[in-house]
Amino acid sequence: MVDFHILTLFPDMVMQGLHTSILGRAVDRGDIAIEAVNIRDFTTDKHGKVDDYTYGGGAGMLMQAQPVFDACQSVIDRIGQDRRRRVIYVTPQGKPFHQAMAKELSMEEELIFLCGHYEGIDERVLEEIVTDEVSLGDYVLTGGELAAMVMVDAIARLVPGVLHNEESAETESFGDGLLEYPQYSRPEIWHGKRVPEILLSGDHAKVDAWRLEQALLRTKERRPDLYEKYMEAHDLYNQRG
Ligand code: SAM
Numbered sequence: 001m002v003d004f005h006i007l008t009l010f011p012d013m014v015m016q017g018l019h020t021s022i023l024g025r026a027v028d029r030g031d032i033a034i035e036a037v038n039i040r041d042f043t044t045d046k047h048g049k050v051d052d053y054t055y056g057g058g059a060g061m062l063m064q065a066q067p068v069f070d071a072c073q074s075v076i077d078r079i080g081q082d083r084r085r086r087v088i089y090v091t092p093q094g095k096p097f098h099q100a101m102a103k104e105l106s107m108e109e110e111l112i113f114l115c116g117h118y119e120g121i122d123e124r125v126l127e128e129i130v131t132d133e134v135s136l137g138d139y140v141l142t143g144g145e146l147a148a149m150v151m152v153d154a155i156a157r158l159v160p161g162v163l164h165n166e167e168s169a170e171t172e173s174f175g176d177g178l179l180e181y182p183q184y185s186r187p188e189i190w191h192g193k194r195v196p197e198i199l200l201s202g203d204h205a206k207v208d209a210w211r212l213e214q215a216l217l218r219t220k221e222r223r224p225d226l227y228e229k230y231m232e233a234h235d236l237y238n239q240r241g
Contacts, residue, residue: 011036065125085110094133099174115144
């Protein structure tokens with residue numbers, strides 16, 4: 001069971017995106033919990049302001065330390081002391097997010113995501129509360145909400161019970177270091193294209209061997225970096241020549 005807390009200026013956006021389909025049902029069953037905390041609710045500014053100009057000049061506004069700190073503290077105060085927690089600032093300056101990181105985070109108990117906006121967040125509060133800085137990729141978004149939603153989705157589906165057929169997360173792309181093999185559904189022939197004969201054979205060993213071969217081929221072609229890592233890790237260069 002993982003509790004996700006998302007500190008944001010746009011709670012509706014986050015909740016609408018995450019409380020649907022598989023994750024929505026997982027929340028309803030109690031396999032995970034997701035809440036959005038509105039940072040603006042914690043400002044002490046009488047006009048409800050949460051941002052101000054940056055010292056030293058330059059374009060754009062910066063989220064101030066006080067409301068971010070108090071919003072985060074309000075979550076920490078509600079979490080039991082014995083619960084394992086991480087506070088993740090989503091930022092283009094963080095470590096790139098990947099499946100192994102999602103797996104590791106899915107074993108935590110409390111994950112607090114901090115979403116920046118405008119030019120970002122006052123560095124002093126980041127120094128005090130953040131345990132991890134994570135990036136969605138080498139590009140700049142207008143806010144952290146989409147990044148946090150992507151990460152919550154990828155992490156939540158690895159929490160036991162969220163995907164009913166647990167096997168599906170293991171055989172998927174990156175689960176074993178390879179991209180997944182191609183898949184087919186009914187009908188057997190569509191637009192003149194046949195489903196590969198072996199998948200209709202009922203011979204599970206042959207199907208598994210074909211799938212591994214396809215996964216290797218696909219990974220070699222599309223992600224040579226992953227292919228190399230896989231081959232080295234499994235000592236397959238020597239075996240295959
Ligand atoms: N001034 C910041 C910089 O140059 O690093 C970018 C600020 S960005 C416009 C506003 C917010 O969007 C950030 O505080 C962060 O929370 C979020 N964000 C933008 N790009 C992101 C990315 N690639 N990954 C994760 N979060 C991102």
